[in-house]
Amino acid sequence: MTGEFPAVLVLVVITNFYILNTGRYVNSVRSIALQGCLLAVLPLPEALAGSPQALFLSAGTLIVKGILMPLILIRVIRSTDEFRVAQPFLGPVASVLVGFAILAAAFRAGALIPAPLRPHDGLMGAVGLATILTGMLIMVNRRKAVGQVIGFLILENGILILSLRISRGLPFVIEMAVLFDVLLAAMIFGGFIQSVHETFAHTDVSRMRKLKG
Amino acid sequence: MMTDLMDTAREIVRQWAFVLAVSPILPGIVAKTKAWFAGRRGPPLLQPYRDIFKLFRKGAVYSRTTTWLFRAGPVVSFSAALAATLIIPLGGMESPLTFQGDLILFAYLWGLSRFFTMTAALDTGSAFEGMGASREAAFSCLAEPALLLGLLALAREAGSFSMSDVLSVGLIRIWSIHAPALCLVTAAFLVVFLTENSRIPVDDPNTHLELTMIHEVMVLDHGGPDLALIEYGSAVKFFALGALLVRIVCPIRSGGFWEGGAALVIGLAALSVLVGVIESTMARLRLSRIPQLLALSFVLSGFGVILTLAAGS
Numbered sequence: 001m002t003g004e005f006p007a008v009l010v011l012v013v014i015t016n017f018y019i020l021n022t023g024r025y026v027n028s029v030r031s032i033a034l035q036g037c038l039l040a041v042l043p044l045p046e047a048l049a050g051s052p053q054a055l056f057l058s059a060g061t062l063i064v065k066g067i068l069m070p071l072i073l074i075r076v077i078r079s080t081d082e083f084r085v086a087q088p089f090l091g092p093v094a095s096v097l098v099g100f101a102i103l104a105a106a107f108r109a110g111a112l113i114p115a116p117l118r119p120h121d122g123l124m125g126a127v128g129l130a131t132i133l134t135g136m137l138i139m140v141n142r143r144k145a146v147g148q149v150i151g152f153l154i155l156e157n158g159i160l161i162l163s164l165r166i167s168r169g170l171p172f173v174i175e176m177a178v179l180f181d182v183l184l185a186a187m188i189f190g191g192f193i194q195s196v197h198e199t200f201a202h203t204d205v206s207r208m209r210k211l212k213g
Numbered sequence: 214m215m216t217d218l219m220d221t222a223r224e225i226v227r228q229w230a231f232v233l234a235v236s237p238i239l240p241g242i243v244a245k246t247k248a249w250f251a252g253r254r255g256p257p258l259l260q261p262y263r264d265i266f267k268l269f270r271k272g273a274v275y276s277r278t279t280t281w282l283f284r285a286g287p288v289v290s291f292s293a294a295l296a297a298t299l300i301i302p303l304g305g306m307e308s309p310l311t312f313q314g315d316l317i318l319f320a321y322l323w324g325l326s327r328f329f330t331m332t333a334a335l336d337t338g339s340a341f342e343g344m345g346a347s348r349e350a351a352f353s354c355l356a357e358p359a360l361l362l363g364l365l366a367l368a369r370e371a372g373s374f375s376m377s378d379v380l381s382v383g384l385i386r387i388w389s390i391h392a393p394a395l396c397l398v399t400a401a402f403l404v405v406f407l408t409e410n411s412r413i414p415v416d417d418p419n420t421h422l423e424l425t426m427i428h429e430v431m432v433l434d435h436g437g438p439d440l441a442l443i444e445y446g447s448a449v450k451f452f453a454l455g456a457l458l459v460r461i462v463c464p465i466r467s468g469g470f471w472e473g474g475a476a477l478v479i480g481l482a483a484l485s486v487l488v489g490v491i492e493s494t495m496a497r498l499r500l501s502r503i504p505q506l507l508a509l510s511f512v513l514s515g516f517g518v519i520l521t522l523a524a525g526s
Binding site: 007010013014017018021092093096097099100103104107110123 | 392393396397504505508509511512513515516519520522523
């Protein structure tokens with residue numbers, strides 16, 4: 001198991017489950033920030049092995065996923081009172097159990113992912129797959145747009161883990177990460193616009209003024 | 214053969230004497246820690262001994278609607294807890310009672326004790342106690358898989374279904390290979406420990422508010438020696454489950470019975486302080502939140518099993 005941190009990958013899975021379980025979007029965003037910081041650790045062995053691009057990938061991940069994206073999301077949530085509490089279709093216990101089934105399935109399937117450059121890395125493929133699938137589960141399980149953005153962020157984190165397993169943090173991966181982050185920003189702004197739209201539909205301040213009579 | 218039996222009997226008596234002498238001090242340490250956090254002086258450390266002694270000298274009052282089930286409850290739960298302590302190795306050597314599969318016996322002795330506590334509660338005919346019994350049943354059936362899966366992960370790595378083999382020196386080797394998996398199992402066991410002992414994130418041992426009680430409501434109608442047995446039994450349960458946790462976290466087993474026992478008691482005292490800190494700094498979870506916590510502990514244990522399986526294949 002050289003070149004990966006099992007403890008970091010285990011913590012990534014635990015943050016997945018925490019987000020599945022929690023009902024508050026603020027808590028979800030905090031764990032997303034934590035997950036971003038954890039992901040920034042993963043390319044470090046490559047950097048030590050003598051490829052400085054990996055260091056850029058690590059720093060970029062930390063700044064974008066650990067700091068910027070969570071800050072934007074927190075602002076979106078703070079600005080709209082309506083989005084504080086998730087109203088998932090599946091309850092927390094059921095979604096955690098489904099997440100557990102996903103995890104078990106990902107560990108069965110993780111060994112099947114071809115990885116010519118890293119033949120013997122244990123957990124990365126499975127954890128990446130589980131994170132992707134958990135992100136999808138969260139996306140289909142949340143009613144509000146913010147929840148979908150959170151699910152998408154987790155899915156994207158899973159893609160990063162998986163790409164680190166398949167290739168080795170090559171510039172291509174950095175480009176892909178940037179590409180996805182742009183897409184993500186679009187998603188977040190979409191979520192923002194949608195949230196403003198929904199807020200005005202439900203808690204219209206000008207209509208409240210009419211109550212005074 | 215005869216001498217073997219005598220030796221085993223002597224070991225059992227020694228272990229029981231040790232457990233019975235030491236266990237009531239642990240709730241005392243928890244109470245003292247909580248008092249320290251609240252800025253009070255708190256009851257003396259030996260208060261649980263005095264309470265138990267006082268209760269044993271009292272008489273008991275039994276309702277006419279109750280049957281033998283009501284009287285069996287405290288006796289069975291106390292004996293089940295004592296029997297479970299025989300499975301845990303206290304000192305440096307093996308535990309007095311050891312065979313393949315005693316892990317499962319350990320898990321289900323708590324089930325037996327719980328079953329009789331619940332039937333005793335239902336036997337009183339009080340709707341209030343029935344409510345407590347129903348909550349206890351619901352939460353314990355969520356905590357049990359976490360305990361069993363955690364034990365499964367440990368047993369798989371140790372290559373044995375016996376508690377003495379699992380909690381042996383081999384655990385140090387397992388820690389060096391599977392530290393993440395063992396951390397997950399330890400965290401899950403801490404949740405199970407708090408649930409089984411009706412401690413704060415799940416149940417508040419001090420509350421007497423109808424809406425929130427779980428364990429306390431089931432023993433409301435017991436008095437005198439019965440209540441003493443329940444209190445003593447819960448202290449022994451704290452000791453047994455805590456010993457499992459302490460043994461996993463620091464698997465060093467020193468040579469003799471007494472040194473090993475002393476080391477274990479120090480570990481348990483630290484655990485009691487930790488419980489006191491958790492009780493002082495956390496609030497009790499809402500009842501609807503408890504299944505979420507237990508489902509998460511189940512996932513932690515299950516993930517531990519998956520990790521050990523993934524590394525093995």
